[in-house]
Amino acid sequence: MRRRVDEAVDQLAELAATTSRRDDGGWHTAELSVAVVLDQGQPEVLERYQVVVDQDGVDQLEFAAVFPVRRRDVDVHLLYGGTLQDRGGADRLGFTLVPAEPLVRGETHDFAVRYRLSNRDVMHPCVLHVPERPCEVFDLRLRFEHDRKRLVRTFDGVMQRSDTEPKGNQHAVDRAGEIHLRFRRLLPGLLYGARWGESAVCLARRAS
Template sequence: MIEKLPESQRETARIVLGFGTAANERYTRRLELLGSGADRNVRTMQRRADDVIYLIAEAAYGVPAPFGGWSAAGADGPWHTSALAVRLTLTGAAAEVFETREVVSHVAGLTDIEHAISLARPASTTGRADLSGLGIDVVAGGEVHSVRMVSSSRVAFSLRPPRPLDAGDQHEFFFRIRLAELPAPFYCCTPEFPCESFDLNIRFDRREPPQRVWRIDGDFSKDAGDPLPARKPLFLDASGEVRTGFRDLHPARSYGVGWQPAR
């Protein structure tokens, strides 16, 4: 289960669960050891311990299903995501997203991976939508084409690998999205097709850190931006970053992080 966690949390999990420590080492002592390396107190380490236990419980819940429950033979759609990693950096109102996505083809001759971004509020209420504040660039793994508005708040585009994918082929894209303004205080993955894993890292502007941060775990998409439901809190580290991960994401449900802005 530990190996299914984001890499940054595996060592914490090993120490919390007593792997690699003395057999008679008490739990509180292990937390002290964990805190000494990061210059944190036991209460802070307890919160981090709670986070990794929560994620391990999620991973354990999905164990009976092989490969996260999504096999090429049984999954719907022409492809599914085997691994998604997102790094979101916020600077003032602007946002920059770095996304690494590994997909698995279910069909022969797959040439285009359809992708979309919800802007959470209409980009334009009248006339042609202005996408000048949106930049999408593939850094590695193919090219972007056919960027278009499919609704008043949803931008779609296609990712094209260097060669067509056969059934069972895996391929990784690495691309960047730049937004002149992040339209809402949350970031989610709401997959159209199954997604085995999603790791999210958000670096907030240290000049205006959020008042609070929370985890969005399988919400209906219309509820993802609602700050009222009770959710698991998340905590910024000394660099102003927060990290969380998800496994076995279900289509049409939202997974990610929400926050209350500083003002």
């Protein structure tokens, strides 16, 4: 019975992914790879995007960082892929990526952004991605200080509700202090990612 329910959920997810609107902004995410390094004085986050263009003439890509931090506490650097324009507020990192040339239908485009936080205290204990458009793969790597007893709560396509704590799974880090998560066929509006501690900011981000 459980297996059949899981199969039905997978089929619904696949159907929703293939029928979701892809003309909103003219592109969707093929893969988002995020690496979070927390074993040093200044935490770093690397986000690498590969997007697929769904219509001709796409000249900008809007996206937001997958972790909460105040703008004044982080240094943002575009590694490659175009020109970066800041469109976020003081408490949200939102950007517009402008490619060197307008993109055409069927083309793939890669870009990467590095975030360097000022110190450990400004890094809230979560990476929570709620995609605004379909995403085929979300690859997440977290590196902590050597702490084999650390547990990480993960969320894979969780429905968000402000009145209850979302259900997640507990995972232990490996002997190197790392954990590697890979989510597939992400649906807009659902919650994906990890949380490794309590934080009002993380809960508010999850609820939003």
